[in-house]
Amino acid sequence: MEKINILGARIHNLNNINLTIPKRKLVIITGISGSGKSSLAFDILFEEGKNQYLRSIGILAGLDNENRFDKIEGIGPTVAVRQNIIRQSNPRSTVGTKTGILNQLALIYASDAKTIKEYKNQHHSPGSFLYTTADGMCISCQGRGSYYDINLLQLIPNKTTSLFKVYQSLKVTDGFLRILKKKYGMYFETPFWELPEAIQGEVVYGTYDNGKQSYCLERILRNAYEKGEDVEEVYAKTTCPVCQGERIGEEAREVFLHGKSIGELGQMTLSGIFLFLSEISEEELSSFGKNMVKNVKEKIKYLIKFNLGHLTLYREMASLSGGEVQRIFLYLHLESRLDSLIYVFDEPMAGLHPAEKESMIKAVKELRDLGNTVIVVEHDKEMIRHADHIIEIGPKAGTKGGSVVYQGDYKEYEKADTLLSQYLFGKRLMPKRMVRKHLFVKTNCITLEHANTHYLKDLTVAFPLHAMVGIAGLSGTGKSSLIEETLLKRLASARKYGHATGIAGVEQISGFVKISQEPIGRNASSTPASYIGIWDKIRELFAKQPEALKRNMSAGHFSFHSKGACKDCKGSGYERIVLTSDFFVDKLCQTCHGKRFDEESLLVEYNKKTIGEVLEMSITESISFFSDQNSILKPLCILEQMGMGYLKLGQPTSSLSGGEAQRVKLAKELGRQLKGNMLYVLDEPTTGLSLYDTALLLKLLDQLVANGNSVIVIEHNVDVLKNCDYIIELGPVGGDKGGEIIAQGTPNSLRGNSSSKTGRYLA
Known part of the structure; x- marks a missing residue:
């Protein structure tokens, strides 16, 4: 079939829509x-x-569509690449293992490399060149290449500092x-330096009981590091002295x-490896080696084309940005050369x-030209301009959305x-800022000196306060x-x-968020x-209702992961059928039909609604529902x-996009009684936002600055950068050739700056 026909799609807020997708x-x-x-796109x-597809091969034969639609025809095997993929935090998962390049290099080394001792071919297995195997890893660092170590001389420089003073300097609580x-x-x-050696060791590294580390300096510093505090002078990542980071x-x-x-190749950038292989x-x-080198070069060429040349093979997947993760996934799918699939991408x-978008559009088109259907959920103007077919769902959000307004x-x-x-098409414009700062007093700023993290080149940077400051630059700069x-x-x-x-x-500043x-x-x-x-406050409200008091029910009876949970699905609302370790299908719970609560909890009503019905309400609906509950109202109004009035109170937060998660966090912070004169730092807040939503965000950021706060925003979105008072641009390119300030000043000054790679897009 040449088309996908959908009849009566009605999951979430979709209004029984009919669609034909080429x-x-x-x-x-x-x-x-x-x-x-x-x-x-996804549900x-x-x-x-x-x-x-699973039913066609005899798996899940009894799984129905749970009333999500009337009929679908013409659909085939579908692959999804979602924006909110939870990245692996496993330090062994790296760019080299994910792309398979490291395995291919191991084959080349097993076949063609020479040992330093004899300088003649000696048989080695490919596994002995991989840090992921018992045969190949450095025993000292277990294949990690580094570990965190305490610099005691830096932490306790004074020979007379007592143990009590050491604990005090680390802000140990009175209880501890x-x-x-x-x-x-x-x-x-x-x-400290006069303590017996055994006591010193215990104070610094603790003791272990059933694998659990006792309270010690290493644990205090590790907790501080994981919370994002700058403790690197005393608790720094140390390259393994045995393998020198080679793993x-x-x-x-x-x-x-x-x-x-x-x-050594594992620590080089992909661009550097490509040049190295070209010299052989x-x-x-x-x-065999010639063919393998040719294959690896082809792979790396593709990744460089996707603006990933700045990454090293040993770069951990958990440390990549969302955009970098998506591009690696797109590369893997393109490399497979499969056709007749339906690909669903979430904001690639x-x-x-802006300078990097062309290669992404080319890659998506290449996937289409292989004979695949490529469906992209996207707001980007350039990507929309290259579409063969556009579907706009709207006109607004929540109950006011869910219809096809254009196709x-x-x-x-x-x-x-x-x-x-x-x-x-420029018929509606972005809001104009209320307050624009044009002059910056040198004393009215926060200044960083000697910034050397990763590829930063010993930078000194001044961030103007009480203004909106944009941080721009290509990927990896x-x-x-x-x-x-x-x-x-x-x-x-x-x-x-x-x-x-x-x-x-x-x-x-009085604080930062x-x-x-x-x-x-x-x-x-x-x-x-x-x-x-507000969830605890809502549950307490239900516990005060006459029916709840009569039945001696507490707030716990109105929690779906406590006393009130459906006994069969344990409050999840579905039965999870696990097919492999990372592939599963969810089937609606036949006992509670997705309501998550047991029968008794659903007998109690507040304002004629059960606790299950309250969780199904949108933010907008709940504002009028809780109009007399001021403590519940404020964060909802923000x-x-x-x-974001379309979000449901009970929607799992794991289903939110990165941009949605960020705005919910911002709402939570703004709902607090903060002192004013705060510094707000946002990382690409327009991810997942349409131009209409970006306009709302800009109004909010402008309001923050107008109220005496400071805003720093890492952003690529041209509409946001145009609205900044000041821009600091890093470059010139990604990886080891980046880490410099190539331009800074107002958006107007960047337009005329030939060194700026962003200025030309700000016109």
Whole structure:
């Protein structure tokens, strides 16, 4: 069949929509946040494509569509690449293992490399060149290449500092001090450097009981590091002294190809490896080696084309940005050369600088040209312009969305006059800032000195306060290294210890708030209601109702992961059928039918609604429902003001996109009684936002600055950068050739700056 026909799609807020989607085309689904575009793309197209395929091979034969639609025809095997993939935190999962390049290099080394001792071919297995195997890993660091070590001389430079003073300097709480005094009482006033060696070791590294580490300096510093505090002067990542970061064992470190070991290649950028492989003459390689080198170069060429040349093979997957993760997934799918599939992508343009977008559009088109149907949920103007077919879901969000407001090509879209096409074609404009700062007093700023994190080149940077400051630059140029890993860590240290090296002007702000895109809850029990702090108040309200008092029910009876949970599904609302370790299908619970609660909890009503019905309410609906409950109302009103009235109170937070998660965090912070004169740091807040939603966000950021706060925003979105008072641009390119400030000043000044790679897009 040449088309996908959908009849009566009605999951979430979709209004019984009928759609015909052409196959083997680039199809863009767009719409404002909460309009229903993800419901169509992922909950209808992807889920049904997956389920039909499983049923066709005899798995899950009894699984019905749970009344999500009337009929779907023409769908085939479907692959989804979602924006909110939970990245692996396993340090062994790296760019080299994910792309398979490391395995291919291991084959080349096993076949063609020479040992330093004999300089002749010696048989080695491919596994002995991989840090992921018992044969190949460096025993000292277990294949990690580094570990965290305490610099005691830096932590306790004074020979007379007592153990008590050491604990005090690390801000140990009174409760723990009492416990430690009991344990080390006789040594408490002894200078640390005069303690017996065994006691010193226990104080620093603790003891282990059933694998659990006791309270010690290493644990205190590790907790501080994981919270993002700048403790690197005393608790730093130390390269393994045995393998020097090569991750591989001694035998593999003595085997060379064209003068380099495989561990040295693992630490080079992809661009650097490509040049290295290009220098190897054919005489050095066997016919097998020639073919393998050719294959690896092809792979790396593709990854460089996807603006990933700045990554190293040993770069951990957990440390990549969302955009980088998506591009690696897109590369893997393109490399497979499969056809007749339906691909569903979730904002592949996220995290890309305007100068990098062309290669992504080419890659998506290439996937289509292989004979696949490529469906992209996207807001980006450039991607929409290249679509074969555009579907806009709307007109607004929540109950006011869920309809098809446009379907057709780009040319006709201009005439459609929908909410988003008006922004797209300049009929509606972005809001003008209320306050624009043009002059910056040199003393009215926070200054970073000697910023050297990763590839940063010993930078000194001044961030103007009481203004909106944009941090721009190509992928991998050091934006996150500068803000997340340097500025925020030094701010955290200054706040905790009263001082920090390499930062000045902290006393000019009353505090700071980091609002990242990290998930705000990874399980189904975390919801917007629980995250913004109103869930306990709602449960207490239900516990006060006459029916609840009569039945002696507490607030726990109105929790779906406590006393009130459905006994069969344990409050999840579904039965999970696990097919493999990372592949599963959810089937509606036949006892509670997805309501999550037991029968008794659903007998109690507040304002004629059960607790289950309250969780199904949108933010907008709940504002009028709880109109007399002021403590519940404030954070709800902020969420609606941010254009998020469509979110349901009980929606799992793990289902939110990065941009949605970030706005919920912002709403939570704004709902607190903060002192004013705060510094808000946001990381690509327009991810997942349409032009309409971006306009709402800009109004909110402008309001923050107008109220005397400061805003720093890492961003690629041109509409946001145009609205900044000041821009700091890093470059010139990613990886080891980045980490410099190539331009800074107002958006106007960047337009005329020939060194700026962003300026030309700000016109």
